[in-house]
Amino acid sequence: MTTDKIIVPLDVPDLDSAIALVDKLPQVTFWKVGLELFTSTGPTILEILKSRQKRIFLDLKFHDIPNTVAGACRAAASYGVDLLTIHATNGKDALKAAVEAVQIGAEKAGTKPPKLIAITLLTSISTRQLAFDLKIPLELPEFALQMALLAQESGLDGAVCSPQEVGQLRESCGNDFLLVCPGVRPTWAEKGDQKRSLSPSQAILAGADYLVIGRPITAAADPELAWNQIVEEINTVS
Numbered sequence: 001m002t003t004d005k006i007i008v009p010l011d012v013p014d015l016d017s018a019i020a021l022v023d024k025l026p027q028v029t030f031w032k033v034g035l036e037l038f039t040s041t042g043p044t045i046l047e048i049l050k051s052r053q054k055r056i057f058l059d060l061k062f063h064d065i066p067n068t069v070a071g072a073c074r075a076a077a078s079y080g081v082d083l084l085t086i087h088a089t090n091g092k093d094a095l096k097a098a099v100e101a102v103q104i105g106a107e108k109a110g111t112k113p114p115k116l117i118a119i120t121l122l123t124s125i126s127t128r129q130l131a132f133d134l135k136i137p138l139e140l141p142e143f144a145l146q147m148a149l150l151a152q153e154s155g156l157d158g159a160v161c162s163p164q165e166v167g168q169l170r171e172s173c174g175n176d177f178l179l180v181c182p183g184v185r186p187t188w189a190e191k192g193d194q195k196r197s198l199s200p201s202q203a204i205l206a207g208a209d210y211l212v213i214g215r216p217i218t219a220a221a222d223p224e225l226a227w228n229q230i231v232e233e234i235n236t237v238s
């Protein structure tokens with residue numbers, strides 16, 4: 001179903017605002033909990049979402065040495081979430097340790113392990129910033145592709161990439177590799193800090209499994225209308 005492909009981030013500062021947003025958009029089945037909300041409120045929001053039968057993307061983007069990343073992944077896997085993120089630039093040792101840790105954490109807690117997916121390159125980074133600020137000599141989509149392949153070789157379930165690279169990643173990584181795209185912008189929405197965006201229909205056509213769409217919906221004057229417009233757009237191509 002189209003609506004299951006859209007993940008909406010709960011990028012709000014506190015629990016009350018999060019619950020208000022979930023109440024305002026009952027048609028959303030998949031919510032993302034990220035750094036802001038999790039840092040301010042901890043795992044309570046995860047229990048609330050689960051009690052409402054929502055799917056959960058816990059987007060904590062772990063980035064650390066293998067031992068620390070493994071510990072964080074073990075803990076995160078115990079929450080019974082559906083998706084969990086880690087940066088591909090952690091390197092192969094940490095990625096492999098994370099893969100093992102989510103299995104251990106989930107098994108110990110008696111839950112299903114989350115799909116572990118790797119951030120390839122944040123969608124707020126432009127090609128210019130990649131070269132001049134980060135001093136990375138590879139161009140896009142090559143850098144994102146190499147990060148996705150590293151994640152795949154390390155045993156991860158998928159990757160987070162911009163919709164501008166998802167076509168190349170799909171071609172190289174195959175259909176079983178989960179590709180999740182933030183940085184998606186309907187033509188009527190502002191881009192904000194997103195630098196490598198495409199529209200929802202373009203992202204789906206290029207091969208994305210899931211679209212993460214936040215402010216175009218959550219900051220809209222009428223979030224329900226914005227949601228309906230996006231669903232309608234995706235329905236024209238799927």
Ligand SMILES: O=c1ccn([C@@H]2O[C@H](COP(=O)(O)O)[C@@H](O)[C@H]2O)c(=O)[nH]1
Nearest residue numbers: 009034121122123182183212213214215
């Ligand atoms: O490369 C990335 C990885 C994660 N994100 C997250 O997705 C949402 C996007 O929100 P919008 O309001 O639609 O811009 C946000 O929670 C980010 O933390 C990303 O944008 N890019």
